[in-house]
Amino acid sequence: MKKFLFASLLFVSFATKAQDVKKEDIKKEVVRLMDSINAVNKEKQAEKDKLVTIEKADKEKVDKEAWYSKISIRGYVQVRYNGLFSTNDKVACEQCDRSWGTTSTTPDAKSNNGFFIRRARIIFSGQVLPNVYFYIQPDFASSPSSGVNHFAQLRDAYVDVSFDKKKEYRVRIGQSKVPFGFENMQSSQNRLTLDRHDAMNSAVANERDLGVFFYWAPAEIRERFAMLIKDGYKGSGDYGVFAFGAYNGQTANKTEGNRNLHVVSRITYPFVIGNQIIEPGIQAYTGKWAFSNELSTGVTTPNKQNTLDQRVGATFVLYPKPFGIQTEYNFGKGPRYDKLTNTVQATDLQGGYVTLNYKYDVNLAKHHFVYPFAKFQYYDGGKKHEKDARSYIVRDYELGIEWQPFKAFELTAEWVIADRTFEDSALKNNRQIGNLLRLQAQFNF
Numbered sequence: 001m002k003k004f005l006f007a008s009l010l011f012v013s014f015a016t017k018a019q020d021v022k023k024e025d026i027k028k029e030v031v032r033l034m035d036s037i038n039a040v041n042k043e044k045q046a047e048k049d050k051l052v053t054i055e056k057a058d059k060e061k062v063d064k065e066a067w068y069s070k071i072s073i074r075g076y077v078q079v080r081y082n083g084l085f086s087t088n089d090k091v092a093c094e095q096c097d098r099s100w101g102t103t104s105t106t107p108d109a110k111s112n113n114g115f116f117i118r119r120a121r122i123i124f125s126g127q128v129l130p131n132v133y134f135y136i137q138p139d140f141a142s143s144p145s146s147g148v149n150h151f152a153q154l155r156d157a158y159v160d161v162s163f164d165k166k167k168e169y170r171v172r173i174g175q176s177k178v179p180f181g182f183e184n185m186q187s188s189q190n191r192l193t194l195d196r197h198d199a200m201n202s203a204v205a206n207e208r209d210l211g212v213f214f215y216w217a218p219a220e221i222r223e224r225f226a227m228l229i230k231d232g233y234k235g236s237g238d239y240g241v242f243a244f245g246a247y248n249g250q251t252a253n254k255t256e257g258n259r260n261l262h263v264v265s266r267i268t269y270p271f272v273i274g275n276q277i278i279e280p281g282i283q284a285y286t287g288k289w290a291f292s293n294e295l296s297t298g299v300t301t302p303n304k305q306n307t308l309d310q311r312v313g314a315t316f317v318l319y320p321k322p323f324g325i326q327t328e329y330n331f332g333k334g335p336r337y338d339k340l341t342n343t344v345q346a347t348d349l350q351g352g353y354v355t356l357n358y359k360y361d362v363n364l365a366k367h368h369f370v371y372p373f374a375k376f377q378y379y380d381g382g383k384k385h386e387k388d389a390r391s392y393i394v395r396d397y398e399l400g401i402e403w404q405p406f407k408a409f410e411l412t413a414e415w416v417i418a419d420r421t422f423e424d425s426a427l428k429n430n431r432q433i434g435n436l437l438r439l440q441a442q443f444n445f
Helices: 002-065 219-230
Strands: 072-084 115-129 132-142 151-162 169-177 208-216 242-247 262-268 271-273 276-289 307-318 323-338 343-358 369-382 391-406 409-423 431-444
Touching: 208 262, 307 343, 323 369, 323 391
Parallel strands: none
Antiparallel strands: 072 115, 072 431, 115 132, 132 151, 151 169, 169 208, 208 242, 242 262, 262 276, 271 276, 276 307, 307 323, 323 343, 343 369, 369 391, 391 409, 409 431
């Protein structure tokens, strides 16, 4: 009996141990199976992650190559008020601002100066192909006639085609700024003074025309041109170290009036001297001006369709680091009204300006600048794009300050001391002297 009980216990013990071993095996098998399942799941997840990464990369590639990723949109709006402390409402500048003064021949005429949108521009641009860049800029604040404002008009529409990887050599085709004069090419978004000077701006109304221009500049200098704008030094933009081109000569948005194209050339270079940057330049153009409806009845010109129009100008800029100087002068021949003979002749012209300015970085904050400035301008010549090639003698002083608390907003106040003689067939012996305060708020986006 004892032997049986011992054998039974021994059997039970072995059975229990066998059962425990079996359980351990089952547990190990379960763990192994779970590890296999997890490994399979990890492989599947890795495959899914890989597919997601590939799809994301493909999408980014598509987005990068898509048209909407190559086009940038920016712009600015300028709102002005010219109605403060005016001592003579007949002091006017037609090319500058139609809300400033009046050219009415009525003896007691007054200017109803009010708030005025000078510019409202949206710029579309982009490097659509490695060697093709486009730029389109309409203005929604154009004033085609007195009292009628806010019409859309094309300012720029051109394509740059470059011939090398660095884009140092390029041809600009379309309507764009004519490379004549630093201040002419300087964007109104960057310029300190509210308006360009009469002497060189009278060469190309609205600074633009339809033509073809070749530009060359080393890549390093193109970067310097960009820096002079980006860092608030009031640069003119990238119009090459050397420029040469041909254009219609009738100014922007006007049909060519004859078969004589204007030809222009310009050379400039921004030198770094110690901590300063200076940029001297020289430019010239020649062509024949064609009158269409710019002459009043009874006013004649010997060469209505081919009046000589040519100029040479020089530029010197010391960028404000922190003190700056900007000056230009030009001379040549162009259409001008003669009140003694009631005719328009190609006569001598000359004039220029000098602007002193200072760049103050407020607390060294980025894009928080204050720019005090002073400007004197002089011009003795005609303005071919105004009625009867209106004759001018201009001596203006401007004292002002621009405050830029942040990149998106600028406020400018400018005190003008003007002495302007402008004469045409309706305005004889018309010398106007006066002062006024001009204000401008600019919004950049």
